[in-house]
Amino acid sequence: MRTFFPSESYKETQLNALNPQSWLQVERGKLSKSSSQHSFSSSIESLIKVPEPPILPYFKPIDYVEALAHIHEELETCPPQERSNLYLLKFQVFRGLGEGKLMRRSLRAAWQKASSVHEKLVFGAWLKYEKQGEELIADLLGTCGKCAQEFGHMDVASLLPIDVSVRSEENVSLDGDTAPRNVVFRIGDERIVCNRQKIAGLSAPFHAMLNGCFTESLLEDIDLSENNISALSMGAISEFCSTGNLDEVPPDLLLEILVFANRFCCETLKDVCDRKLASLVSSRDDAVELMDYALEEDSRVLAASCLQVFLHELPDCLSDERVVQIFSNANRQQRLIMAGPASFSLYCLLGEVAMNLDPRSDKTACFLEQMLESAENERQRLLAFHQLGCVRLLRKEFDEAENLFDEAFRAGHVYSVVGLARLSYMKGQSQWSYEKLSSVISSQSESPLGWMHQERSLYCDGDKKWEDLESATKLDPTLTYPYMYRAASLMRKQDVQGALSEINRVLGFKLALECLELRFCFYLVIEDYQSAICDVQAILTLSPDYRMFEGRVAAFQLRTLVREHVENWMTADCWMQLYARWSSVDDIGSLSVIYQMLAESDAPKGVLYFRQSLLLLRLNCPEAAMRSLQLARQHASDEHERLVYEGWILYDTGHCEEGLQKAEESIKIKRSFEAFFLKAYALADSSQDPSCSSTVVSLLEDALKCPSDRLRKGQALNNLGSIYVDCGKLELAADCYVNALNIRHTRAHQGLARVYYLRNEKAAAYKEMTTLIEKARNNASAYEKRSEYCERELAKSDLEMVTKLDPLRVYPYRYRAAVLMDNHKEKEAIAELSRAIAFKADLHLLHLRAAFHEHIGDVLGALRDCRAALCVDPYHQEMLELHSRVNSHEP
Numbered sequence: 046m047r048t049f050f051p052s053e054s055y056k057e058t059q060l061n062a063l064n065p066q067s068w069l070q071v072e073r074g075k076l077s078k079s080s081s082q083h084s085f086s087s088s089i090e091s092l093i094k095v096p097e098p099p100i101l102p103y104f105k106p107i108d109y110v111e112a113l114a115h116i117h118e119e120l121e122t123c124p125p126q127e128r129s130n131l132y133l134l135k136f137q138v139f140r141g142l143g144e145g146k147l148m149r150r151s152l153r154a155a156w157q158k159a160s161s162v163h164e165k166l167v168f169g170a171w172l173k174y175e176k177q178g179e180e181l182i183a184d185l186l187g188t189c190g191k192c193a194q195e196f197g198h199m200d201v202a203s204l205l206p207i208d209v210s211v212r213s214e215e216n217v218s219l220d221g222d223t224a225p226r227n228v229v230f231r232i233g234d235e236r237i238v239c240n241r242q243k244i245a246g247l248s249a250p251f252h253a254m255l256n257g258c259f260t261e262s263l264l265e266d267i268d269l270s271e272n273n274i275s276a277l278s279m280g281a282i283s284e285f286c287s288t289g290n291l292d293e294v295p296p297d298l299l300l301e302i303l304v305f306a307n308r309f310c311c312e313t314l315k316d317v318c319d320r321k322l323a324s325l326v327s328s329r330d331d332a333v334e335l336m337d338y339a340l341e342e343d344s345r346v347l348a349a350s351c352l353q354v355f356l357h358e359l360p361d362c363l364s365d366e367r368v369v370q371i372f373s374n375a376n377r378q379q380r381l382i383m384a385g386p387a388s389f390s391l392y393c394l395l396g397e398v399a400m401n402l403d404p405r406s407d408k409t410a411c412f413l414e415q416m417l418e419s420a421e422n423e424r425q426r427l428l429a430f431h432q433l434g435c436v437r438l439l440r441k442e443f444d445e446a447e448n449l450f451d452e453a454f455r456a457g458h459v460y461s462v463v464g465l466a467r468l469s470y471m472k473g474q475s476q477w478s479y480e481k482l483s484s485v486i487s488s489q490s491e492s493p494l495g496w497m498h499q500e501r502s503l504y505c506d507g508d509k510k511w512e513d514l515e516s517a518t519k520l521d522p523t524l525t526y527p528y529m530y531r532a533a534s535l536m537r538k539q540d541v542q543g544a545l546s547e548i549n550r551v552l553g554f555k556l557a558l559e560c561l562e563l564r565f566c567f568y569l570v571i572e573d574y575q576s577a578i579c580d581v582q583a584i585l586t587l588s589p590d591y592r593m594f595e596g597r598v599a600a601f602q603l604r605t606l607v608r609e610h611v612e613n614w615m616t617a618d619c620w621m622q623l624y625a626r627w628s629s630v631d632d633i634g635s636l637s638v639i640y641q642m643l644a645e646s647d648a649p650k651g652v653l654y655f656r657q658s659l660l661l662l663r664l665n666c667p668e669a670a671m672r673s674l675q676l677a678r679q680h681a682s683d684e685h686e687r688l689v690y691e692g693w694i695l696y697d698t699g700h701c702e703e704g705l706q707k708a709e710e711s712i713k714i715k716r717s718f719e720a721f722f723l724k725a726y727a728l729a730d731s732s733q734d735p736s737c738s739s740t741v742v743s744l745l746e747d748a749l750k751c752p753s754d755r756l757r758k759g760q761a762l763n764n765l766g767s768i769y770v771d772c773g774k775l776e777l778a779a780d781c782y783v784n785a786l787n788i789r790h791t792r793a794h795q796g797l798a799r800v801y802y803l804r805n806e807k808a809a810a811y812k813e814m815t816t817l818i819e820k821a822r823n824n825a826s827a828y829e830k831r832s833e834y835c836e837r838e839l840a841k842s843d844l845e846m847v848t849k850l851d852p853l854r855v856y857p858y859r860y861r862a863a864v865l866m867d868n869h870k871e872k873e874a875i876a877e878l879s880r881a882i883a884f885k886a887d888l889h890l891l892h893l894r895a896a897f898h899e900h901i902g903d904v905l906g907a908l909r910d911c912r913a914a915l916c917v918d919p920y921h922q923e924m925l926e927l928h929s930r931v932n933s934h935e936p
Contacts (some may be wrong), residue, residue, distance in 0.1 A: 067841045092566040096559075096595070097503055097532045098496075098526040100402065100467065102435040103141040105496075106429045107489065109880060110891070110913040112138050117912035128158040129168065133390055134424060137876045137914055142886050143523075147917060149175055154194060155390075162349060163385035164203045169196040170356035171394045181675060182698050185691050189703040192769070198357070200319040201350045226257060230269045234454075235276030243286035247311040274305045285314060291321050299325075300338055307342040323350035328359060331453040333367045340371075340379045352391075360398045363408065389425055392416035396432060405439045423726075427456035434464050434890065443468055459485060463500050467567035470504060479504040494883065502527070511774040521884040522852035525557050532563060532699070540572055552633070553823060554851035557663050558584055561633075562593050565603075581607060583633045583641040585655065587669050597710025616646040623656075627756055628789035630821035636660050652679035655690060655719075656756070671697065685714040693722045701731040721748035722761055738768055759790025775800050783805060791820050795830055802834055810834040825851035832857075837864070855887045871901050888917045892924055899931055907931045 071827050097151040106112040116135050120128060132155035139147040152175065156168035173196040182465065203703035228241040236571070245255040246344035291299065306315035313569040315398045319339075324331050329722050332351035355371075362368045370397055380388040392415045399409035413436055417429035434449035435809045462485055466478035482501035486493045489540035495517045528551040537542035548564045551557065561580050568577035581604045584591050591600040614622065619642045626634035639657045641831065642648050642744045654677035662669035674694050680688035692707030708724035725744035730736060745765040749758060766781030779800045785793035794817035801810035814831035825847050832843035844857035858881040865874035878894040881887070895910035911928035920926065 054628065074799055077124075078498075082418050087649075090722055092569060093533045093536055093563070094595075094760045095526070095529045095563065097467075098499060098763070100435055100438065100463050101460075102404075103460075104424075104431070104458070105136040105141040107459050107494070108492070109138055109142060109886065110143075111909060113886075114909040119914050125158070126160040129155045129160065129164045130388075130421075130425075132158060133168075137428060139777055139886070144886055145276065147261040147886065155917035161354075161386050162199070162201060163387035165204075166199065166349065166353050166356055166386045167203075167384065167390045167394055169199075170359060171390075172196055172400060173357070174359050174394070178672075179698070181678075182700075184185065185695055185707075186700060186703060188691075189695075189706050193702060199353060202323045202346050203352055205346050205349060207316055218759055227265070229266045231266060232269050232274065232279055233277045236266075237276055237279045237283055239283040240286060241755065244283070246280075247286065247306075247314055248309050250309050251311070257528065267441045272305070272308075273283065274301060278302050278305065282314065285852060286886050287870050289317075291317055294321070299667070300335075303338060303342050303344060303347075307344075311667075315342075316346075319344040319346045320446060326350045326354055329354055329362060329365065329368070329539070333365075333371070336371050336383070340375070340382055340808050343382055345382055345385070346874075349385075354382055356394075359394075360402055363402060369408045369411075373408060375415065377418065380415070388419040389416065389421060391901070398434075400436070404436055410436050410440065420471045422850070423456055427453045427458040427461075429536070429623065431458050431461045431464075435462065437463060438468070442562055443471070460496070463496070466500060466504065475504045492883070493520065495524050499524055499526055502530075522885050523555065525551055525555065529560060529563050532567070536567055547829060549563065554825065554853055556583075556587065556633070556666060558588060558591060558649070561587075569607075574607055575612075578604065578607050578641075579634055579637040579930070580609050582637040586636045586640050586661070586673075587666060604865075614641070616642070616648055623714055624756065626788060628791050628820070630791055630823050632664050632823060634822075636664075649682055651677045651682055651686055651690065653677075654691075658693075667697075683709045683715075685717060685720065688714070688719070689719045689723055692720075692727070696723065696727050696730070698732055701727050705731060716751060716753040718748045718753035718757060721745070721751065722757070725764070738772055744771075755788040755790075759793065762788075763790055766793065766800075768798060768802070770796070773797060775803055791817065793806070794820070797836065798830065807834050810926060823850075825854060829854060829856055832860070852881075853885060855881060855885065855890055859889060862897070868901075871897065886913075886917055886923060888914050888924070890915065892921075892927065895924075895927055895931070899927070904934050 085699070085730045100857060113135065116131050116138070116904040120131050123131065132151050136148050136151035136155065149172070152168060152172050156165065156172055159165040159168055160778035165848045199356055200613060200761060210833065223546050226241060227238055229242065230239060233337060245252045274282075275298070278298045278527045281298055282302060282305070283627055285291055291302070294302070303315060303318045303322065306318055310753075320337075322335060322344070326335055326347070332354035336351040338344065339351060341370055355368055360846075372392075375383060379392075384391040392412050394414040396409065396416050399406060399412050400930055403409065411435070417433060420426040421431050429451035430449045430624050432445045434453060437443075437446035437449060446464060447468045450461045450468070452464060453461035454617055456488065459917035460737045462481060469475070469478045469481070471864040479501060482497060482504065486497050486501065489497070493516075497517075498513040499517035502510045502517065505513065511531075514530060517524055518527045528547055532547035535547060542830050544567055545564070545837045548560055548567065552560050552815065561584050565577050565580040565584070568574070568580065581600055584593075585604060589601075592598060593600050603820040618639055623635060623642075626632075626638060636657065639653050639660070643650060643653050643657075654673045658670045658673035658677060661667075661673060671694070674690060674697065676691040678687055678694065681690055688707050688711035692704040692711065695701075695707060696704030705724060707729035707840075708720050708727060711720035712724065721744050725741045725748065728744065729741045742765065745768070748761050749765075753761075762785035766778040766785070769775070771822055779797060782797040782800065788795070794813050798817075801807075801813060811831060811834040814834060815825055817827045818831065821827055829847045830852065832840040832847070841861065847854055847857045858877055862874040862877040865871075865877060875894060878897070879891050882890050882894065891910045891914035895907045895914065898904075898907035898910060908931050911924060911931055914924050915919070915928060
């Protein structure tokens, strides 16, 4: 979910709006010391604000490992019709952890394992919604002869089974002397002659009327004028009795027949009519008109067909009030008609889409209310209670929000205490909030979570606040609020270096926009405009429409203002700056320079957008990287260049062979560095044949013979060196790395260190990595690699530094745990792994902890970790083997 849920209490107490333009008009050196001091202080107050952490509308179980283990266990034993809901629950757990890839994998599993057409429709639409903006990829696959319409239109009528709930009675022969063979139905002035027995066979009511003890059974002429059926429709019904189909019947008559069939319980006629109408739904207008009939007449095939149209048009269809009313006003029976067993999933999807559009809107609240009403078990209810509580809070419906959070909390969703605490604080009951959080923390004495301490810090001051913030960071270093609060506090104390150091801690491993914005403000306060422009340009690269200062000022406008205070660079200056930042592994600085070149230089834009995409991938921003790559394609200067960017788009989205095809097409037009480089990359990835390494080497050598800049040639040399190492050709590898270093490709130090290590020159390898650490701006990976080239104590020191610089890197935790296990400190080893598992769902961490549990005889602990790990990757072979072994020992 992309929605940001700000704190209401913070918004109520915000200071007057900032006027950044007037602030930026102050020129350096124009103020006296006293006025400068006053300006520094007032600038801090007006610029540096840290909003309270958002209340996330997610499912956040206390022990997500336990939750995943239960899901996996249930999936092993549950009937097929329950699987999709379990995969949806898994999706919700991963969303609470911020694991985007695992979320999408869970949705795909829900779609693949769907046991009903309705579930297939809902989860297919959800996956399509998650893939918004990827239409280009489908088009590119089409040019490669591959169809990618995975979530396209389904023939609902053919997939839904025939469900005739009330069987027509068997035809009963009548005495020819007492009952005429034909019957005439009069409708106004029209007379329709029908076969009595065939009409009687339509339903039990008709059979009773025409063959039973009713007067009509003896009549040859029956008046149907008062039954809202036209003569044309009755004629079509008579024809249906003979042929069994409704061919050539126009839609308006089909609707008449549907209503008539439903009234007289003509189930077969109704089913044929239902399916015929369903096949005619081709637009939103059709679906809106026909859904009303479908819900009124219990026409489930037609309803599903209309639903498909709505879901296919998400999120656009939610701007249509007619569609919103259909979803909002549906009662329990209508939800069942429309979505069958997928009612909860449907409103879960609609609620998410509506929250992304506007979490405060009436439709968001309505959809979440429907989601709550559709919940079938306690886990679904607590999620619905919590999400609806978040929306009610945003809408300032405080009493309702409190009741909902309380319901979620009492149902077992402990995270909902955050909503209760905020609401109590807004009522002036901060002590209650503090005590409530203290109670939650004490109840989790063995494994409190970072968010608990973060939340409690909001309701205390002084040393207590700082202690809670430190505990929050220790337990969950991915939480940004503690860093931001500490940094802002240090800045207010005029400890500029301390403030920058604190905010840089988190930006070293997590490129959070709110942290970049805060650092931008710091730079404004100290009038370091060059650094400020760097950060705002990085922000605009990540999010072109980003708004700063609580959404009041567009980041683009602030860039324009700050731009007046920095030196103008010519195109040549920009390239020099880019080389300098690239070689020092300053990825944020490199992003900024590229943004400036795109905005102001005459350099080829396709190449620049491509460089931008590479940096964004390195910074773990895949969505922004894909956007840049698509822009590179749009701005390609010629056909062969465009084909290369298309190839990278396909490669980066997992379509390796198609990426290779694009590279070959480009080479046919023109031999270029990027085409050969792409072909080498794609071939190495798509081929399982070890002998293909010689072909990859040849391709990289061809690439290096083509014109290119040093940035890319350094990368090619580095890659070539890696392949030579893998092939055991260490001398050739060393030459590649040295040549890369000669053109300032700093990362080649790591490859050269590996060569030294393989030559058994451990000291040289260590020295080479030390050089990289000294040169690189972001060097957690360098410390991690250097740890392999030194003795245990130095290695432990390097890996502690890795964890300090980037707590998301899992190798250091595994290494320390293994060392502890070697020293027979089993509890400490497991605790070391648990420290990281608490905030990162990593397969390798779970695998190792499961093995440790097995080693000490804790079968249940091992089984729990195995099951949770298989939720992360159901096909991991070693994990499957361990799970099988442990499972056989379960008591």
